[in-house]
Amino acid sequence: MTLDSFFRLKASGTSVRTELLAGLTTFLAMAYILAVNPEILSVAGMDERSVFTATALSAAIATLIMGLWAKLPFALASGMGLNAFFAYTICVGLGYSWQFALTAVFMEGILFIILTLLKVRNVVLKALPRSLRFAMGVGIGLFITFNGLSQVGLVVSNKETLLGLGDFRSPSVLLALFGLVVTAVLLIKKVPGALLLGMFVTTLVGIPLGETHYVGIVDIPPSSVDGFCQFDFSHIFDMEFWFVVLTLFFVDFFDTLGTVVAVVTKVGVDEKNPRVQRAFMADAIGTTLGAMLGTNTVTTYCESAVGVAAGGRTGLTALVVSACFLVSLFFAPLFLSVPAAATSAVLVIVGVYMMASVKEIPWDDFSEAIPAFLCMLMMPFAFSIAEGIALGVLSYFVINLCCGNLKKLSWMIYVLSVIFVLRYLL
Numbered sequence: 001m002t003l004d005s006f007f008r009l010k011a012s013g014t015s016v017r018t019e020l021l022a023g024l025t026t027f028l029a030m031a032y033i034l035a036v037n038p039e040i041l042s043v044a045g046m047d048e049r050s051v052f053t054a055t056a057l058s059a060a061i062a063t064l065i066m067g068l069w070a071k072l073p074f075a076l077a078s079g080m081g082l083n084a085f086f087a088y089t090i091c092v093g094l095g096y097s098w099q100f101a102l103t104a105v106f107m108e109g110i111l112f113i114i115l116t117l118l119k120v121r122n123v124v125l126k127a128l129p130r131s132l133r134f135a136m137g138v139g140i141g142l143f144i145t146f147n148g149l150s151q152v153g154l155v156v157s158n159k160e161t162l163l164g165l166g167d168f169r170s171p172s173v174l175l176a177l178f179g180l181v182v183t184a185v186l187l188i189k190k191v192p193g194a195l196l197l198g199m200f201v202t203t204l205v206g207i208p209l210g211e212t213h214y215v216g217i218v219d220i221p222p223s224s225v226d227g228f229c230q231f232d233f234s235h236i237f238d239m240e241f242w243f244v245v246l247t248l249f250f251v252d253f254f255d256t257l258g259t260v261v262a263v264v265t266k267v268g269v270d271e272k273n274p275r276v277q278r279a280f281m282a283d284a285i286g287t288t289l290g291a292m293l294g295t296n297t298v299t300t301y302c303e304s305a306v307g308v309a310a311g312g313r314t315g316l317t318a319l320v321v322s323a324c325f326l327v328s329l330f331f332a333p334l335f336l337s338v339p340a341a342a343t344s345a346v347l348v349i350v351g352v353y354m355m356a357s358v359k360e361i362p363w364d365d366f367s368e369a370i371p372a373f374l375c376m377l378m379m380p381f382a383f384s385i386a387e388g389i390a391l392g393v394l395s396y397f398v399i400n401l402c403c404g405n406l407k408k409l410s411w412m413i414y415v416l417s418v419i420f421v422l423r424y425l426l
Contacts, residue, residue: 131369138357
C-alpha cells in the first residue's frame with residue numbers, strides 16, 4: 001500500500017511534499033514545548049532531563065496515533081497552561097507531590113478514554129450552536145496571534161493600561177517583524193513551504209542580531225526513568241484529588257474540543273466523520289501515556305493550524321510531526337536554537353488564516369452574534385481557549401433564555417451552562 005492510497009493524498013488535494021513541509025512547519029511552531037515544559041515542571045521538583053524525554057516521547061506516540069488512526073493533520077504534546085496548573089497550583093499551591101499530580105493526570109486520561117468511547121464529546125460537539133463553533137476558530141486565531149506577539153515582546157504588560165506596545169528597538173521585536181514581512185511576501189507569492197522557509201530565513205538573520213543562539217547539534221537522549229509510572233494513589237479517595245482530576249479534565253476537554261472544531265473545518269472533514277471521534281481518542285490515549293511516561297496532560301495543539309495553513313490535510317502531516325519529536329531526542333540542541341521570533345511571525349499569519357471563519361457568523365442576529373463575540377474575544381483576553389468557550393456558551397444560554405428562544409437551546413446547552421456556573425461559583 002502506497003502513502004497516497006493509505007492517506008488518500010490526491011483525494012485530499014495534497015502531496016507527499018506538501019505534507020512533509022506542513023509537518024515540519026507544525027513541529028517548529030510547537031517545538032518550544034520541549035524547552036518550556038521541563039522548566040515549568042522542574043518547579044514541582046521533577047528532573048528537567050527526564051521531563052524533556054517524557055515530553056518528546058509522549059508527543060511522538062500520541063501524534064503517531066493521530067496520524068495513523070485518525071488520519072488527521074493534528075499534533076499533540078504536553079499542554080501549556082495545564083503544565084502551569086500541574087506545577088504552580090497542584091504542587092506549589094496545594095502542596096502535593098509531583099507524583100500526586102501525575103496520578104491525577106493519569107486518572108483524567110482514563111476518564112477521557114471512557115467518555116470518548118461513550119461519544120460524549122460528539123454529543124457536546126453537535127449540541128454547540130453553529131455560530132459558537134465558528135467563533136471558536138476565530139478566537140483560537142486571536143489566541144495564537146496574541147501568544148506570538150507576546151513571546152517576542154511586541155505586546156507587553158502595562159500597569160496603567162494592562163497591555164501595551166513593546167520596545168521597537170528590541171532585537172527580538174525587530175526580528176519578529178522582519179520574519180512577518182518575509183513570510184507574508186513568500187505566502188502572497190505562493191512560494192511552496194512559505195511558512196517553513198520564512199522561519200528558516202528569520203533564524204539565519206537572528207544570528208548576527210544575537211537572537212539565534214547556537215548550542216550544538218547532537219546529544220544523547222536523556223533517560224525518562226525518573227518519572228516513569230511514578231504514581232501515588234494514596235489520595236484517590238480524597239475529595240480534593242477528584243477536584244484536581246475534574247479541573248484537569250475540564251480544561252483539556254474544551255481546549256481540545258475548541259481546537260478540533262476550529263481546525264477540522266479547514267481540512268475539509270465534516271465534524272460527523274468517524275475520524276473526528278478517533279482524534280478525540282488519540283488525545284485521551286496521549287494523556288494517559290503521557291502521565292505514565294512522566295509529563296503533564298497531553299492535548300491537541302492549536303498550532304496544528306500552522307500545518308493546515310501550510311497545506312497539510314491528512315495524517316501524513318501528523319506522521320512527520322511524530323517523527324520530528326523522535327528525532328528531537330537526538331537533535332535537541334539544534335532545534336532549540338530556533339528563536340521565538342521565527343515562530344512568532346508564523347503564529348500571526350495563522351491568526352489571519354483562522355479569522356476567515358468570522359464571515360460565517362450571523363452578525364445581524366444579536367442572539368448569535370453577542371455570544372460568538374464574547375467567545376472569540378475572551379480566549380486571548382483570558383488567555384484560555386476553555387474560558388472563551390465557557391463564557392460563549394453561558395452567554396448564549398442566558399441571552400436566548402431571556403429572549404424566549406427556547407427552541408435554540410439543546411439539553412446539552414442547559415447541562416453545560418449549569419456545569420460552568422458551578423465551576424465559577426465553586
